[in-house]
Amino acid sequence: MSAADGLSPSLSARCATNPEEPATGTCSRCGTFFCGRCVQTVLGRTYCGPCAGRPEVNYLERFRQKLWGRRDGWGWLAGMAGALFAALAVFLLLEGQPVPGALCAVGTAVCGAFFLGLRGAREAVIATPLVLALGSAVQGQTEAAVGLAFLSLAALSLRFDTRNQLFFRRPVSEERLLRLWHVRENNPLARQALSVALGGLLLPLLAPLALLLGAWALKRVDPTAVPPIGRRGQALAALVLGGASLVLWALVLWPRLGLFLARFTGG
Ligand SMILES: [Zn+2]
Ligand SMILES: [Zn+2]
Structure with a gap:
């Protein structure tokens, strides 16, 4: 020393x-x-x-690993569409309609590849309706062409869907990953409290529950924790909304309760 x-x-x-x-x-x-x-x-x-x-320090990496290659809602939807196309293809081929039957078989293949998360499946989901739209346009079927073009555009938007990127094992920037993490993992209790508070406007019993959940969510908020716990705004909104609907319902129900009791005790 x-x-x-x-x-x-x-x-x-x-x-x-x-x-x-x-x-x-x-x-x-x-x-x-x-x-x-x-x-x-x-x-x-x-x-x-x-x-x-x-894991709690590198929570974003853990979150990425959790969703990496895991099928998202679009994947399941594609799987269902693929099954539907397969049944339709068999039916049309048995009915002696080879062209629409073959088109449905193509739909089965594309949707199946998407369901399995195969390479190129996302490109195929964009390209197939686009090719069919052009074909329909050439044949003068304008409505079908417009519908298929919209389908292709919708499929194109999947390229900006972080969750879908992760299912297809594509690299995602830290910024986009963080945004998805906020939506899915950051203090979900606050968001649930807010939806319960909205429900409280219609159903009086939900208002006290919203107050309880909102207070609990607010108590959890700690932006300096690792990982951070946020959504203070939503928790506060749930408390305000829950309180407001409680007051509102009290104003509506109280006179009626008085009338009911008066009738009950009087008669
Ligand atoms: Zn060192
Ligand atoms: Zn250390």
């Missing part, structure tokens, strides 16, 4: 993993000293190696 250690510990601090290196900072989670070689940055905060690998 040198004299300098006692005088100025911060200047002589060493990395916990590589004692030969001077420390450049401390881990945001455990406070351990790290050096420039082993510091890791996760979502704008610096951590030591072991902390950076923890």
